[in-house]
Amino acid sequence: MEFENRDIISIHDFSTKEILHVLDVARDMVPAAQGKEEKNILGSKVMSSLFFEPSTRTRLSFEAAMKRLGGKTVGFSDAKSTSTKKGETLADTIRMAEAYSDCIVIRHFNEGAGRLAAKFSSKPVLNAGDGAGQHPTQTLLDLFTIREEKGAIKGNRVILAGDLKYGRTVHSLAYALAMFGVDMAFISPRGLEMPREFVSLVKEMGVDLYEGRDLAEAVAEGDVLYATRIQKERFPDPQEYKKMASSYRIDNEMLSGGKKGLIVMHPLPRVNEIAAEVDDTPHAVYFRQAFNGVPVRMALLALVLGARR
Ligand code: NCD
Numbered sequence: 422m423e424f425e426n427r428d429i430i431s432i433h434d435f436s437t438k439e440i441l442h443v444l445d446v447a448r449d450m451v452p453a454a455q456g457k458e459e460k461n462i463l464g465s466k467v468m469s470s471l472f473f474e475p476s477t478r479t480r481l482s483f484e485a486a487m488k489r490l491g492g493k494t495v496g497f498s499d500a501k502s503t504s505t506k507k508g509e510t511l512a513d514t515i516r517m518a519e520a521y522s523d524c525i526v527i528r529h530f531n532e533g534a535g536r537l538a539a540k541f542s543s544k545p546v547l548n549a550g551d552g553a554g555q556h557p558t559q560t561l562l563d564l565f566t567i568r569e570e571k572g573a574i575k576g577n578r579v580i581l582a583g584d585l586k587y588g589r590t591v592h593s594l595a596y597a598l599a600m601f602g603v604d605m606a607f608i609s610p611r612g613l614e615m616p617r618e619f620v621s622l623v624k625e626m627g628v629d630l631y632e633g634r635d636l637a638e639a640v641a642e643g644d645v646l647y648a649t650r651i652q653k654e655r656f657p658d659p660q661e662y663k664k665m666a667s668s669y670r671i672d673n674e675m676l677s678g679g680k681k682g683l684i685v686m687h688p689l690p691r692v693n694e695i696a697a698e699v700d701d702t703p704h705a706v707y708f709r710q711a712f713n714g715v716p717v718r719m720a721l722l723a724l725v726l727g728a729r730r
Contacts, residue, residue, distance in 0.1 A: 424724035428539040429547040432557045432593045437600050444565050446720035446729055447713075453489050454715040461491030462728040469518035470496030472549070473505070473529045478689060479549045479559070482714035483526050483722075490719055490728070495521060515541040524725060545725040553587045553655055559688055560593035562717040564601075566710040567645055570684050574601045580639050582608040583649035583669065583694060585615040587656070590688040591649055595619055604629040606639045610668040612661070613651070636669050640679040646671070646704075647686045648694045672696035676704050686710050 422439055435443075453460035468487040472480050476498070484494045496518075497503050505514060511534065518525045519542040527538050528549040535548030535555070550556045568574050579598055581591045585607055595615065598605060605628060607615045614632070623630055633639060640646060648671055656662040670693055671685060687695060687707040699705050723729035 424730070425727040426545055427725050428535075428545055429557055429721055429725065430535045430539055431548070431555045432560045432597045433555075435557075435597075440561065440564060440597065440600070443561055443717070443720050443724065444568055446724060447561075447565050447716040448569075450489075450716035450719040450723075454486070454712075454719055456489070459491075460489065460719075462723060463487065463490040463492035463726060466492040466524070466726055466728075467522040468492055468494045468496075468722065469522040469525045470494055470498075471500075471514065471518060471525060471527045471529075472496070472498045473500045473527075473534075474550065476528055476549070478711050478714055479528060480526075482711070483547075483549065483558075483718050486715050486718035486722055489715065490723060492722070496526075511537065512541045515546075518542070519544050524722065547721060547725070550589055553589050553592070553652070555593050556589045556688075557593055558714075558718060558721060559590045560597050561721070562710065562713045563590070563594050563647070563686065563688070564597060565717050566686060566706060566713050567684075569713070570706055570709075571644065571682075574598070575603060577644035578604050578606070578642055579645040579647060580606045580608060580636075580643040581615070581647050581649070582636050582639075582671075584613045584651045584665075585609045585649070586613040587652035588649040591615070591647070592619060594647065595623055599623040599626040599628045602628060606631040606633065606643065608633055608636045608639050610634065610665055613665060613668075636671070637675050637678060640675060640683070643679060643683055645684050645686060646679070648691070649688065650690060650692055650694060667693050670694060670696060671699060673698050673702065676702065679704070 452458040524545045532552035532554035534551045539546040684706040
């Protein structure tokens with residue numbers, strides 16, 4: 422298992438053993454992530470944070486992670502304020518970030534941008550979301566959350582609900598859960614189903630998979646309900662988005678049909694998918710899940726920068 426200098430582009434690049442190692446290191450990071458302990462192991466390092474697409478949690482938790490480890494950050498959260506606006510290519514922007522820092526975190530609207538960025542940088546590149554493609558660091562924090570909340574990853578039945586077509590978090594997560602032999606249900610409105618390639622892949626991996634539309638019915642069987650936002654920005658036709666916008670909503674009434682220990686997760690931001698009343702119930706895990714982005718990203722940064730093995 423070698424992490425030093427490695428790019429983190431897709432969850433497909435990991436073995437289950439490597440994933441569990443990242444989650445173990447992340448657990449060690451929790452006290453420092455909470456500010457209860459000093460951990461200045463990246464004191465001489467700088468992280469570039471290049472966000473070509475909007476972000477709250479991913480960008481802030483990456484920056485917090487770097488700073489909790491004593492490192493520093495440079496970057497932008499709006500590409501309009503950079504030379505991209507003057508026509509600079511992604512390749513050249515990456516070359517600059519490589520020159521100014523020790524690792525590069527990139528979020529981009531084009532699928533494949535993370536992999537492309539890694540080609541132009543000899544320093545580690547961490548994909549923070551590429552279009553409707555992959556979001557591997559989110560998947561690792563999702564797995565960390567399931568493991569911490571439920572005691573293990575395997576043995577749970579996980580419902581992935583919502584926009585499974587354009588939602589990149591569920592693309593990475595479905596594959597990772599299948600690696601751990603987790604049975605799943607994919608529940609989506611018509612037209613937003615999980616792409617067939619992922620369905621075939623997951624089935625080939627031998628897990629039990631149910632596909633349907635009725636979330637209220639599926640809830641009864643689940644241990645984890647992972648809800649997603651309808652990805653407005655990825656719809657080619659705004660009219661299509663309007664039709665889907667309020668296609669499902671999780672509230673206390675719906676959850677009353679679920680198991681007592683059912684946890685509700687969401688990568689956030691939520692729009693209408695989860696009623697605010699759910700926040701005060703023991704089912705709601707999404708805010709703790711968002712915090713988990715810090716220890717998990719601390720683990721990844723420490724590993725790829727060679728400060729932890
Ligand atoms: C997600 C994303 O950007 O893919 N957000 C996140 O990183 N936590 C989910 C979304 O935007 O709906």
